[in-house]
Every structure is written in C-alpha cells, then in structure tokens.
Amino acid sequence: MARQLAAALAIIGTLLLSGCGNDYGVDQYGQKVAAERVDKQWLVLNYWAEWCGPCRTEIPELNALAEGLKGQPVSVLGVNFDNVQGEELKSASEKLGIKFTVLAQNPAEIFDLPRSEGLPVTYIIDDQGKVREQLMGEQTAAGVMAKLEALRGH
Known part of the structure; x- marks a missing residue:
C-alpha cells in the first residue's frame, strides 16, 4: 500500500511540475509541444492560412x-x-509544404499578441516572452534573420 501511495504521489508531483511554464498544446502531427522547447527562446511566430496567396x-x-x-x-x-x-x-500544413512546427493552439493570449486583420503576419518574440516586432506581409528568410540579429544584438 505504501509503495502504491508513493507511486501515486510521484505521478501527482510530476503532473504538478509539468504544469509550470506555458502550455503550447500539440503540433500539426498531434505531438505535444513542450514548454521547454519554446520558453526562454526567441520565437518567430507566423500566422498563415491556406487561402492566403x-x-x-x-x-x-x-x-x-x-x-x-x-x-x-x-x-x-x-x-x-x-x-x-x-x-x-x-493536411493544410503538408499542402503548403510547412517543415517547421505548427501550433494547433493559438498562443496569442500567452504572448498578449495584438489581433491582426491582415495575413501573413509574423511576430518576433524575445526569450522573455515579450513581442519585439510585428512584421506585416510576406517576409524573406534574410529579412527576418536581419531583424532577429538586430534585436538580439548580434
């Protein structure tokens, strides 16, 4: 009985600890997106739609x-x-050829993102979870990289 109780408490403790950090839900493949993978990192967060040229x-x-x-x-x-x-x-992610992680759960509340009426829109979020830049319209890899480097002080 004591061993079962200890095991139950260990599981409960793990569940409580895993509640720390933000919950990012799952990706386009149904895999959990762990907070450790996202928190304390810079993020390039892109909003897209299939109908958006x-x-x-x-x-x-x-x-x-x-x-x-x-x-x-x-x-x-x-x-x-x-x-x-x-x-x-x-299916939509595969149709568009997206190779990066797509969050099934919109993190707008977590990062207090302003609502955008236009697409595409990309946000650069710093390692403290603060929105540093809102980029409207189509971006290039070089353009976003330059913005990131400037913001990160590289």
Whole structure:
C-alpha cells in the first residue's frame, strides 16, 4: 500500500511540475509541444492560412529560416489563422509544404499578441516572452534573420 501511495504521489508531483511554464498544446502531427522547447527562446511566430496567396509564397522562406536557425535558441513556429485542428491542420500544413512546427493552439493570449486583420503576419518574440516586432506581409528568410540579429544584438 505504501509503495502504491508513493507511486501515486510521484505521478501527482510530476503532473504538478509539468504544469509550470506555458502550455503550447500539440503540433500539426498531434505531438505535444513542450514548454521547454519554446520558453526562454526567441520565437518567430507566423500566422498563415491556406487561402492566403502571400502565405504560400512565404512558407519556403520560413522553412529556410528554420533550417538556418537550427542549433540556435530561436524557434520558427506557425499558427493557422483559421484555427483548423487535427487531420485538417496536418493536411493544410503538408499542402503548403510547412517543415517547421505548427501550433494547433493559438498562443496569442500567452504572448498578449495584438489581433491582426491582415495575413501573413509574423511576430518576433524575445526569450522573455515579450513581442519585439510585428512584421506585416510576406517576409524573406534574410529579412527576418536581419531583424532577429538586430534585436538580439548580434
């Protein structure tokens, strides 16, 4: 009985501890997006939609940016503007050729993002979770990289 109680308490403790940090839900493949993967990192957060022409043009640039940032404390994340979920999100992401993580749950509240009526829109968020830049319209990998470097003081 004592061993079962200890095991139960260990599980409860783990669950309570895992509640620390923000909950980013799952990605386009249904995999949990751990807070450790996102918190205390710079983020390039892009909102896109399947029906958005400039978004389609911008995706390869963001894929290149994500590839170029590997190994750095910066993550490129996508969010579907229409809030599609599950299989529909996976399908839309694959159709557009998105290679970076797409969050199924919109993190706008976590980062206190201003509502944008236009697409695409990309936010640069610092490692403290503060929005540093709102980039409206289609971006290039080089352009976002230059902004990131300027903001990060590199």
